[in-house]
Amino acid sequence: MRLVYAEPASRDLASIIAYIALDSPAAAETVIRRIIESAHKLTRFPDMGRMGRLPGTRELVVPGLPYLIVYQVTPDMVTVLAVFHGSRNLARALAERGKA
DSSP states (O other): OEEEEOHHHHHHHHHHHHHHHTTOHHHHHHHHHHHHHHHHHTTTOTTSSEEOSSTTOEEEEOTTSSEEEEEEEETTEEEEEEEEETTSOHHHHHHHTTOO
């Protein structure tokens, strides 16, 4: 199964890196690595996340971090749609993007 990042998810990762790197570039690297590793596990276990709040999506909480990966699964691909900090209102954040 293939893993792809939608453009908004790629922007989310870049924003996360930039924000954390203001205080600690090493921490930013660690956080992003853990998010990417968690997303990669979805290629083997696509149903490991819970059913999403939006139809057709699933959500995976990154272990040990306050980040949520929102994704869709098709027979041959996992598409990461967004990566959000858990403190954000998911519905509002997606609505701002025109996804809800």
